[in-house]
């Protein structure tokens with residue numbers, strides 16, 4: 539059977555319309571996204587969040603002032619002039635490594651150390667609670683997370699350190715998550731010699747002695 543001209547033109551017309559409709563379907567979200575109308579491209583909708591860059595901070599402790607990067611809240615246990623250096627290093631395999639070096643602290647002493655959510659401030663509480671990868675839904679500002687399911691060194695970044703005879707020490711940890719748009723604001727040194735891990739006390743480490751702000755916040 540031979541196709542008539544009208545059959546050909548009908549098929550051609552249908553193909554043409556299919557191409558036009560397809561092009562409109564593809565172009566519409568791109569155009570909306572470009573104009574910031576709120577639509578997102580399918581690729582953006584399924585793309586994983588961009589990993590945070592390396593976080594590095596280093597400074598010596600001073601008294602709380604207008605915008606200090608590193609502060610002491612207890613000069614006896616965290617003397618002015620003591621130094622803190624921290625690097626939080628993303629990796630491509632789903633892990634994050636954190637390294638801490640301190641000097642000028644008391645000799646032969648343990649210090650509990652963690653990443654906290656906010657920058658250091660005039661008062662020790664300014665640094666907020668511990669940074670958690672999966673945030674404990676039961677935690678509140680008055681009752682920070684103490685559930686070992688959340689307050690543990692795999693869901694938080696713990697850098698408990700022990701100083702040598704000169705007051706210097708290093709510690710490191712590797713956690714099984716990557717930082718994305720939400721990153722820690724500071725590293726806080728506590729009075730306890732190591733962080734508690736038992737239920738109801740997990741993550742607790744006594745008074746905040748010193749704080750180093752991460753990044754420019």
Ligand SMILES: [Cu+2]
Nearest residue numbers: 651652668726
């Ligand atoms: Cu802490």
